[in-house]
Amino acid sequence: xxxxxxxxxxxxxxxxxxxxxxxxxxxxxxxxxxxxxxxxxxxxxxxxxxxxxxxxxxxxxxxxxxxxxxxxxxxxxxxxxxxxxxxxxxxxxxxxxxxxxxxxxxxxxxxxxxxxxxxxxxxxxxxxxxxxxxxxxxxxxxxxxxxxxxxxxxxxxxxxxxxxxxxxxxxxxxxxxxxxxxxxxxxxxxxxxxxxxxxxxxxxxxxxxxxxxxxxxxxxxxxxxxxxxxxxxxxxxxxxxxxxxxxxxxxxxxxxxxxxxxxxxxxxxxx
Numbered sequence: 664x665x666x667x668x669x670x671x672x673x674x675x676x677x678x679x680x681x682x683x684x685x686x687x688x689x690x691x692x693x694x695x696x697x698x699x700x701x702x703x704x705x706x707x708x709x710x711x712x713x714x715x716x717x718x719x720x721x722x723x724x725x726x727x728x729x730x731x732x733x734x735x736x737x738x739x740x741x742x743x744x745x746x747x748x749x750x751x752x753x754x755x756x757x758x759x760x761x762x763x764x765x766x767x768x769x770x771x772x773x774x775x776x777x778x779x780x781x782x783x784x785x786x787x788x789x790x791x792x793x794x795x796x797x798x799x800x801x802x803x804x805x806x807x808x809x810x811x812x813x814x815x816x817x818x819x820x821x822x823x824x825x826x827x828x829x830x831x832x833x834x835x836x837x838x839x840x841x842x843x844x845x846x847x848x849x850x851x852x853x854x855x856x857x858x859x860x861x862x863x864x865x866x867x868x869x870x871x872x873x874x875x876x877x878x879x880x881x882x883x884x885x886x887x888x889x890x891x892x893x894x895x896x897x898x899x900x901x902x903x904x905x906x907x908x909x910x911x912x913x914x915x916x917x918x919x920x921x922x923x924x925x926x927x928x929x930x931x932x933x934x
Contacts, residue, residue, distance in 0.1 A: 664731045665689045666722070675765050677755030682766060683718050683740040684774060685731045700735035706926065707776050709739045709762065709806075711748060711787030711794045714815070714832065718742035724911050725918050734922055737776050741766055747815070747841050748787075748794025749853055762794070763802030780868075784925040786810035788914045789882070793817070793855070796889075799870045800858035810873040810921040812914050816885040818854045821845055831881070856892050863896065872900035873924050875917040877907025 667684040687705050695701040710727075712720040718740045721727055727738050746758040762785075771778045785806045787795035792814030799809030820830065821838045824845045828835050835845070842848045850857060862869050872893065876886040883904075893900050901924060907913035923929075 664728045666728070668719075671766070671769055673761055673765055675755075675757035675761040680761065680766075681718050681742045682770075683722055683738075684770060685722070685727055685738040685740075686774065687731045687735045687737060688774075690732050690735075694732045695735075698733075698735070700733070700926070703735070704777055704782070705735050705737050707737045707739060707771070707783045708922065708925065709741065709767065709783070709785040709795075711741060711743055711762070711785070711791030711798075713787070713789035713791050714745055716791070725915055727918075730919060730922055734926060736922065736926075737774070739766070739770050743791065743794060745790070745837075745841075746794075747790055747853075748798055749841055751841070752843075759794075759798050759801055763798045763805055767802075767805055780804060781807045784808045784810070786812065786873075786921050786925075787814075788812045789909065790815045796855045796872070797853070797858065799872075800855055800862065801852075803862055803868055803870050806870055807868075808871040808873070808925050810875075810917075810924070812875050812917050812921070813877065813880050813882055813909050814874065814886060814889070815882055816855070816889045817882075818842075818848055818856070819888060820885065822849050855889070859893070859896065859898060863898075869898060872898070873902075873921055874900060875903040875913075875921070877909065877913045878904055879907060880909045880913070882909065 665686045670679045670681050673680045710721050721740055741762050748758045750757045750759045783806050785795045785799045792811035795809050796811045799806045824835050826835050839845050842853050876883055
Protein backbone atom coordinates (compact mmCIF):
# COMPACT_ATOMS: atom_id res chain seq x y z
CA UNK A 664 0.00 0.00 0.00
CA UNK A 665 1.21 3.47 -0.85
CA UNK A 666 1.65 5.96 2.00
CA UNK A 667 1.82 9.65 1.10
CA UNK A 668 2.83 12.27 3.67
CA UNK A 669 1.64 15.54 2.18
CA UNK A 670 1.21 19.25 2.71
CA UNK A 671 -1.41 21.40 1.03
CA UNK A 672 -1.90 25.15 1.20
CA UNK A 673 -5.32 25.54 2.74
CA UNK A 674 -7.45 28.59 2.06
CA UNK A 675 -9.56 27.69 5.10
CA UNK A 676 -6.50 27.69 7.33
CA UNK A 677 -4.30 30.30 5.61
CA UNK A 678 -1.24 28.05 5.76
CA UNK A 679 0.18 24.71 4.73
CA UNK A 680 -1.61 21.83 6.43
CA UNK A 681 -0.10 18.35 6.73
CA UNK A 682 -2.09 15.21 5.99
CA UNK A 683 -1.44 11.56 5.22
CA UNK A 684 -3.00 9.36 2.54
CA UNK A 685 -2.82 5.57 2.61
CA UNK A 686 -3.99 4.23 -0.74
CA UNK A 687 -4.87 0.75 -1.95
CA UNK A 688 -4.13 1.63 -5.58
CA UNK A 689 -0.79 -0.20 -5.70
CA UNK A 690 -1.77 -3.47 -4.03
CA UNK A 691 -0.01 -6.49 -5.60
CA UNK A 692 -1.97 -9.38 -7.15
CA UNK A 693 -1.58 -11.66 -4.12
CA UNK A 694 -3.70 -9.14 -2.20
CA UNK A 695 -6.23 -8.24 -4.88
CA UNK A 696 -6.86 -11.66 -6.44
CA UNK A 697 -9.86 -13.48 -4.97
CA UNK A 698 -10.64 -10.43 -2.83
CA UNK A 699 -14.25 -9.37 -3.37
CA UNK A 700 -13.47 -5.83 -2.18
CA UNK A 701 -11.35 -5.23 -5.29
CA UNK A 702 -14.29 -5.95 -7.59
CA UNK A 703 -15.58 -2.45 -6.81
CA UNK A 704 -13.93 1.00 -6.81
CA UNK A 705 -12.09 1.96 -3.63
CA UNK A 706 -13.96 3.79 -0.87
CA UNK A 707 -12.53 6.67 1.18
CA UNK A 708 -12.28 6.83 4.97
CA UNK A 709 -11.28 10.10 6.68
CA UNK A 710 -9.92 9.34 10.16
CA UNK A 711 -9.45 12.08 12.78
CA UNK A 712 -6.96 12.09 15.67
CA UNK A 713 -7.67 13.06 19.25
CA UNK A 714 -6.70 15.98 21.49
CA UNK A 715 -2.94 16.66 21.59
CA UNK A 716 -2.56 14.30 18.64
CA UNK A 717 -1.30 14.57 15.07
CA UNK A 718 -2.16 13.33 11.60
CA UNK A 719 0.16 10.32 11.92
CA UNK A 720 -1.29 9.03 15.23
CA UNK A 721 -3.54 6.48 13.54
CA UNK A 722 -0.77 5.46 11.15
CA UNK A 723 1.60 4.56 13.97
CA UNK A 724 -0.89 3.12 16.47
CA UNK A 725 -3.25 1.10 14.28
CA UNK A 726 -3.00 -1.45 11.49
CA UNK A 727 -4.23 0.95 8.82
CA UNK A 728 -1.96 -0.31 6.05
CA UNK A 729 -3.26 -3.89 6.41
CA UNK A 730 -6.88 -2.71 6.57
CA UNK A 731 -6.36 -0.57 3.49
CA UNK A 732 -5.35 -3.62 1.45
CA UNK A 733 -7.84 -6.00 3.04
CA UNK A 734 -10.86 -3.80 2.32
CA UNK A 735 -9.72 -1.74 -0.71
CA UNK A 736 -10.09 1.61 0.98
CA UNK A 737 -8.20 4.88 0.80
CA UNK A 738 -7.51 6.37 4.22
CA UNK A 739 -7.03 10.11 4.70
CA UNK A 740 -5.55 11.41 7.96
CA UNK A 741 -5.94 15.19 8.47
CA UNK A 742 -4.20 17.26 11.10
CA UNK A 743 -6.77 18.98 13.28
CA UNK A 744 -4.48 20.36 16.00
CA UNK A 745 -6.54 20.85 19.21
CA UNK A 746 -9.48 22.38 17.37
CA UNK A 747 -12.30 19.88 18.02
CA UNK A 748 -12.54 20.19 14.21
CA UNK A 749 -14.77 23.23 14.50
CA UNK A 750 -14.95 26.40 12.43
CA UNK A 751 -13.61 29.22 14.60
CA UNK A 752 -14.64 32.85 13.94
CA UNK A 753 -11.24 33.65 12.41
CA UNK A 754 -11.13 33.29 8.63
CA UNK A 755 -7.97 31.21 8.94
CA UNK A 756 -9.28 28.65 11.44
CA UNK A 757 -12.10 26.85 9.62
CA UNK A 758 -11.27 23.31 10.67
CA UNK A 759 -14.66 21.72 9.92
CA UNK A 760 -14.80 23.27 6.46
CA UNK A 761 -11.18 22.30 5.86
CA UNK A 762 -11.80 18.61 6.60
CA UNK A 763 -15.37 18.33 5.35
CA UNK A 764 -14.98 20.22 2.10
CA UNK A 765 -11.58 21.65 1.15
CA UNK A 766 -9.41 18.63 2.01
CA UNK A 767 -11.97 16.13 0.76
CA UNK A 768 -12.30 17.93 -2.58
CA UNK A 769 -8.53 18.35 -2.91
CA UNK A 770 -7.65 14.74 -2.10
CA UNK A 771 -10.36 13.27 -4.33
CA UNK A 772 -9.33 15.50 -7.24
CA UNK A 773 -5.56 15.06 -6.79
CA UNK A 774 -5.58 11.30 -6.23
CA UNK A 775 -8.54 10.49 -8.46
CA UNK A 776 -10.66 9.19 -5.57
CA UNK A 777 -14.44 9.05 -5.73
CA UNK A 778 -16.26 12.24 -4.74
CA UNK A 779 -19.59 10.46 -4.31
CA UNK A 780 -21.28 10.75 -0.94
CA UNK A 781 -21.87 7.00 -0.76
CA UNK A 782 -18.13 6.36 -1.20
CA UNK A 783 -16.94 8.66 1.60
CA UNK A 784 -16.96 8.02 5.34
CA UNK A 785 -15.52 9.76 8.39
CA UNK A 786 -14.46 8.44 11.80
CA UNK A 787 -12.30 9.45 14.75
CA UNK A 788 -11.41 8.89 18.38
CA UNK A 789 -12.03 11.12 21.42
CA UNK A 790 -11.79 14.73 20.16
CA UNK A 791 -11.64 13.19 16.68
CA UNK A 792 -14.77 11.20 17.45
CA UNK A 793 -16.54 14.45 18.25
CA UNK A 794 -15.05 15.88 15.05
CA UNK A 795 -16.22 12.95 12.95
CA UNK A 796 -19.76 13.24 14.31
CA UNK A 797 -19.89 17.02 13.97
CA UNK A 798 -18.20 17.20 10.55
CA UNK A 799 -20.23 14.28 9.21
CA UNK A 800 -23.44 16.02 10.26
CA UNK A 801 -22.38 19.49 9.12
CA UNK A 802 -21.30 18.14 5.72
CA UNK A 803 -24.02 15.54 5.40
CA UNK A 804 -23.90 15.92 1.62
CA UNK A 805 -20.24 14.80 1.61
CA UNK A 806 -20.25 11.77 3.95
CA UNK A 807 -22.78 8.95 4.03
CA UNK A 808 -21.60 7.33 7.27
CA UNK A 809 -19.71 8.37 10.39
CA UNK A 810 -18.15 6.55 13.32
CA UNK A 811 -17.24 8.01 16.71
CA UNK A 812 -15.02 6.00 19.06
CA UNK A 813 -14.89 7.21 22.68
CA UNK A 814 -16.21 10.50 21.38
CA UNK A 815 -15.57 13.65 23.41
CA UNK A 816 -19.22 14.74 23.43
CA UNK A 817 -18.56 17.33 26.11
CA UNK A 818 -21.13 20.02 25.26
CA UNK A 819 -23.05 19.68 28.52
CA UNK A 820 -19.81 19.55 30.54
CA UNK A 821 -18.64 22.93 29.27
CA UNK A 822 -22.03 24.66 29.02
CA UNK A 823 -22.03 27.67 31.38
CA UNK A 824 -18.44 26.97 32.44
CA UNK A 825 -17.14 29.95 34.45
CA UNK A 826 -13.97 31.97 33.73
CA UNK A 827 -10.97 30.60 35.56
CA UNK A 828 -12.36 27.07 35.93
CA UNK A 829 -10.70 23.88 34.65
CA UNK A 830 -11.63 20.28 34.00
CA UNK A 831 -9.22 17.36 33.66
CA UNK A 832 -8.15 18.43 30.16
CA UNK A 833 -8.37 22.20 29.75
CA UNK A 834 -10.12 25.32 31.01
CA UNK A 835 -12.60 28.06 30.28
CA UNK A 836 -10.29 30.06 28.00
CA UNK A 837 -9.59 27.08 25.73
CA UNK A 838 -13.19 25.89 25.51
CA UNK A 839 -14.58 29.35 24.87
CA UNK A 840 -12.01 29.84 22.10
CA UNK A 841 -12.98 26.54 20.46
CA UNK A 842 -16.76 26.51 21.08
CA UNK A 843 -17.65 30.19 21.41
CA UNK A 844 -19.97 31.60 24.04
CA UNK A 845 -20.34 28.76 26.54
CA UNK A 846 -23.64 30.15 27.80
CA UNK A 847 -25.07 29.48 24.33
CA UNK A 848 -23.11 26.38 23.28
CA UNK A 849 -26.00 23.92 23.75
CA UNK A 850 -28.16 25.60 21.11
CA UNK A 851 -25.22 26.53 18.86
CA UNK A 852 -24.13 24.90 15.60
CA UNK A 853 -21.10 23.57 17.48
CA UNK A 854 -23.41 21.10 19.23
CA UNK A 855 -23.93 17.92 17.16
CA UNK A 856 -27.46 17.69 18.58
CA UNK A 857 -28.33 21.01 16.92
CA UNK A 858 -27.07 19.70 13.59
CA UNK A 859 -29.16 16.53 13.94
CA UNK A 860 -32.26 18.63 14.59
CA UNK A 861 -31.49 20.84 11.59
CA UNK A 862 -31.16 17.81 9.31
CA UNK A 863 -34.47 16.42 10.56
CA UNK A 864 -36.23 19.78 10.19
CA UNK A 865 -34.87 20.40 6.71
CA UNK A 866 -35.43 16.74 5.70
CA UNK A 867 -31.85 16.33 4.49
CA UNK A 868 -29.96 13.06 4.29
CA UNK A 869 -28.89 11.95 7.76
CA UNK A 870 -25.49 10.21 7.77
CA UNK A 871 -25.63 6.74 9.28
CA UNK A 872 -24.10 6.79 12.76
CA UNK A 873 -21.86 4.27 14.56
CA UNK A 874 -20.85 4.78 18.21
CA UNK A 875 -18.51 2.72 20.41
CA UNK A 876 -17.47 3.45 24.00
CA UNK A 877 -15.74 1.58 26.82
CA UNK A 878 -17.69 1.24 30.05
CA UNK A 879 -14.62 2.39 32.03
CA UNK A 880 -14.04 5.38 29.74
CA UNK A 881 -14.25 8.79 31.47
CA UNK A 882 -16.50 9.86 28.55
CA UNK A 883 -19.00 7.02 29.03
CA UNK A 884 -21.70 9.25 30.57
CA UNK A 885 -21.37 11.80 27.78
CA UNK A 886 -21.87 9.12 25.15
CA UNK A 887 -25.00 7.89 26.95
CA UNK A 888 -26.46 11.39 26.75
CA UNK A 889 -25.95 11.50 22.98
CA UNK A 890 -27.27 7.95 22.60
CA UNK A 891 -30.43 8.92 24.50
CA UNK A 892 -30.80 12.03 22.34
CA UNK A 893 -30.69 9.94 19.14
CA UNK A 894 -33.21 7.49 20.58
CA UNK A 895 -35.55 10.30 21.61
CA UNK A 896 -35.51 11.75 18.10
CA UNK A 897 -35.74 8.33 16.45
CA UNK A 898 -32.47 8.69 14.59
CA UNK A 899 -31.18 5.20 13.67
CA UNK A 900 -27.68 4.38 14.87
CA UNK A 901 -25.35 1.47 15.60
CA UNK A 902 -24.10 1.34 19.19
CA UNK A 903 -21.48 -0.82 20.91
CA UNK A 904 -20.07 -0.82 24.40
CA UNK A 905 -17.85 -3.20 26.33
CA UNK A 906 -15.34 -3.14 29.14
CA UNK A 907 -12.58 -0.78 28.14
CA UNK A 908 -10.87 2.52 28.82
CA UNK A 909 -9.87 5.59 26.82
CA UNK A 910 -6.91 4.02 25.04
CA UNK A 911 -5.60 2.41 21.87
CA UNK A 912 -6.41 -1.07 23.17
CA UNK A 913 -10.10 -0.18 22.93
CA UNK A 914 -9.87 1.87 19.72
CA UNK A 915 -7.97 -0.87 17.90
CA UNK A 916 -10.83 -3.26 18.67
CA UNK A 917 -13.30 -1.02 16.85
CA UNK A 918 -11.39 0.21 13.80
CA UNK A 919 -12.10 -2.87 11.72
CA UNK A 920 -15.74 -3.25 12.82
CA UNK A 921 -16.27 0.40 11.88
CA UNK A 922 -14.78 -0.17 8.43
CA UNK A 923 -16.85 -3.30 7.88
CA UNK A 924 -19.94 -1.34 8.89
CA UNK A 925 -19.02 1.44 6.46
CA UNK A 926 -18.79 -1.13 3.68
CA UNK A 927 -22.03 -2.95 4.54
CA UNK A 928 -20.19 -6.21 5.07
CA UNK A 929 -21.66 -9.01 7.10
CA UNK A 930 -20.96 -8.65 10.79
CA UNK A 931 -18.64 -11.64 10.91
CA UNK A 932 -15.90 -9.76 12.75
CA UNK A 933 -16.33 -9.62 16.50
CA UNK A 934 -14.60 -6.81 18.37
